[in-house]
Amino acid sequence: MSKIFRAGKTILASKVANKYTDEIKLLTSQLKTTPKLVGLLANDDPAAEMYASWTGKTAESLGFKYELIRVTKDQLEGEIYKCNENDSVNGIMVYFPVYGDSQDSYLQQCVTMEKDVEGLNFQYVSNMYHNIRYLDEAKTKKSILPCTPLAVVKILEYLGLYNPLLNYGDRLYGKTVTIVNRSEIVGRPLAALLANDGATVYSADVHDIQLYERGDGLTLKKHTVLECSKTLEECAKASDIVITGVPSPTYKFPTEYVKRGAVAINFSSHKNFNDDIKDVASLYVPSTGKVTITMLLRNLLRLMENSKK
Amino acid sequence: MSKIFRAGKTILASKVANKYTDEIKLLTSQLKTTPKLVGLLANDDPAAEMYASWTGKTAESLGFKYELIRVTKDQLEGEIYKCNENDSVNGIMVYFPVYGDSQDSYLQQCVTMEKDVEGLNFQYVSNMYHNIRYLDEAKTKKSILPCTPLAVVKILEYLGLYNPLLNYGDRLYGKTVTIVNRSEIVGRPLAALLANDGATVYSADVHDIQLYERGDGLTLKKHTVLECSKTLEECAKASDIVITGVPSPTYKFPTEYVKRGAVAINFSSHKNFNDDIKDVASLYVPSTGKVTITMLLRNLLRLMENSKK
Numbered sequence: 001m002s003k004i005f006r007a008g009k010t011i012l013a014s015k016v017a018n019k020y021t022d023e024i025k026l027l028t029s030q031l032k033t034t035p036k037l038v039g040l041l042a043n044d045d046p047a048a049e050m051y052a053s054w055t056g057k058t059a060e061s062l063g064f065k066y067e068l069i070r071v072t073k074d075q076l077e078g079e080i081y082k083c084n085e086n087d088s089v090n091g092i093m094v095y096f097p098v099y100g101d102s103q104d105s106y107l108q109q110c111v112t113m114e115k116d117v118e119g120l121n122f123q124y125v126s127n128m129y130h131n132i133r134y135l136d137e138a139k140t141k142k143s144i145l146p147c148t149p150l151a152v153v154k155i156l157e158y159l160g161l162y163n164p165l166l167n168y169g170d171r172l173y174g175k176t177v178t179i180v181n182r183s184e185i186v187g188r189p190l191a192a193l194l195a196n197d198g199a200t201v202y203s204a205d206v207h208d209i210q211l212y213e214r215g216d217g218l219t220l221k222k223h224t225v226l227e228c229s230k231t232l233e234e235c236a237k238a239s240d241i242v243i244t245g246v247p248s249p250t251y252k253f254p255t256e257y258v259k260r261g262a263v264a265i266n267f268s269s270h271k272n273f274n275d276d277i278k279d280v281a282s283l284y285v286p287s288t289g290k291v292t293i294t295m296l297l298r299n300l301l302r303l304m305e306n307s308k309k
Numbered sequence: 310m311s312k313i314f315r316a317g318k319t320i321l322a323s324k325v326a327n328k329y330t331d332e333i334k335l336l337t338s339q340l341k342t343t344p345k346l347v348g349l350l351a352n353d354d355p356a357a358e359m360y361a362s363w364t365g366k367t368a369e370s371l372g373f374k375y376e377l378i379r380v381t382k383d384q385l386e387g388e389i390y391k392c393n394e395n396d397s398v399n400g401i402m403v404y405f406p407v408y409g410d411s412q413d414s415y416l417q418q419c420v421t422m423e424k425d426v427e428g429l430n431f432q433y434v435s436n437m438y439h440n441i442r443y444l445d446e447a448k449t450k451k452s453i454l455p456c457t458p459l460a461v462v463k464i465l466e467y468l469g470l471y472n473p474l475l476n477y478g479d480r481l482y483g484k485t486v487t488i489v490n491r492s493e494i495v496g497r498p499l500a501a502l503l504a505n506d507g508a509t510v511y512s513a514d515v516h517d518i519q520l521y522e523r524g525d526g527l528t529l530k531k532h533t534v535l536e537c538s539k540t541l542e543e544c545a546k547a548s549d550i551v552i553t554g555v556p557s558p559t560y561k562f563p564t565e566y567v568k569r570g571a572v573a574i575n576f577s578s579h580k581n582f583n584d585d586i587k588d589v590a591s592l593y594v595p596s597t598g599k600v601t602i603t604m605l606l607r608n609l610l611r612l613m614e615n616s617k618k
Binding site: 183 | 382383412413414415419431434435491492534
């Protein structure tokens, strides 16, 4: 057998993140006070621990204060409210999962929207689904986007998947994407964001596959969701971009489903692709966490900006 | 073997609901317009269909207009927003589950709090957990309580479990309760409500059992949650009240776990107790739906009252 011709490249999230760090450093250096981010950790997940430690390092290197507060699950809600009321705290992030069920949705909403760096407050999420970009009619306060979906968008921009020759808001037109994850925190908002930008998106979870497309003439939602009878293999083979986010150490996306030359991005803290993905994908991004942290800090600055107006 | 001495009684929810119907009829008769409730149905669950049909009949018999709107899952969000903006609609209820995951939490929050008869808006739920009873400082607008937990409280009052000799807010003091269900819609708010009223509550779900007790000196939350190493059998045998809400046709709570003379209440649409519960329980309430509907209509009137102020 002949040697596989491997033209593809692995792109690390740190490289994408670097694009934003200078901008952020400049902004924090111009502030009168050092903005402070608090991380609330109520689980023992090593991935959350690592993510918390990264957040701290990155935040401090870019001109922020960072405090990690460890709490029990039952203390978490009270601690969130304390941080909401503490004027020295500018941003709050909670390391989920805590309970791993709908109680986490409740806890998310406890973070006041003025300090919600993750962009998970209902108002922000609802704005995102409806493609509403500002919080006020005068368009002075930008709505916050959920940071992991936003990070994936920024990665796709970096990788050249957004075509700048097309109009803003149409730049994924003609692209087909498969996303394996439909959580409310990442998978579903991401599907909506990419569909809003013109892509055809197959959104897969353990139950089914849905097709997200930009709807015409929809008054509120910019995207529409259709039932889809395709298999995951059919969807992936038709996709220019495959994005995985399965929170399991054993799950691996079958490399043979990926179209030669496609782009593969994994946002799970576990490696969802096998190593041989590099033989198939043109560009492979094994993790997205570092871009997410950068977006988190960018959101924090935006929240401070909004609070001034 | 001697014949079992059966002193217990089955109490139907309709009997409890009747206590509130006259009050509601009187209130609607005094209004200038007929208040309108819209039910949004996006699933084929026969239990939801039946519940929707009950809601309609009850609403109309008590002086309300009721419109059932059937939509696909994907149309639901748009329809909620239409109803939010439609001045002829006073109350909105969504028949859950729709997706059966965290997307349902999102959809719940789409209902504007001014029309949220189910009391599931984050602001209402958060007020309930923190025992905040009013929406305004002047205490003119009552916060809405989630209707199924509220229905169970009203049933417990009817059954005489709330002791009126004790101070308001202490009336479950000394009572031990086991609740099998810890959903954000019923089980967890119910555990909090009963703990806030002085009960010791074991809250069980498939993962674990938690102990809810009223905390002393807590600034925001009135209850505290502790880990619990007891088995379900131990909890139930120590309980004066056993409440089930398992959404499964096959689940049955083991009758032998129930203390002789205890009160048994099932809020699942499936029968979670075996028939022999009547040989053990002093009072048995096989379903709660009719009280829930009454509370829903009561909440609707309260929302209209709040909107006037």
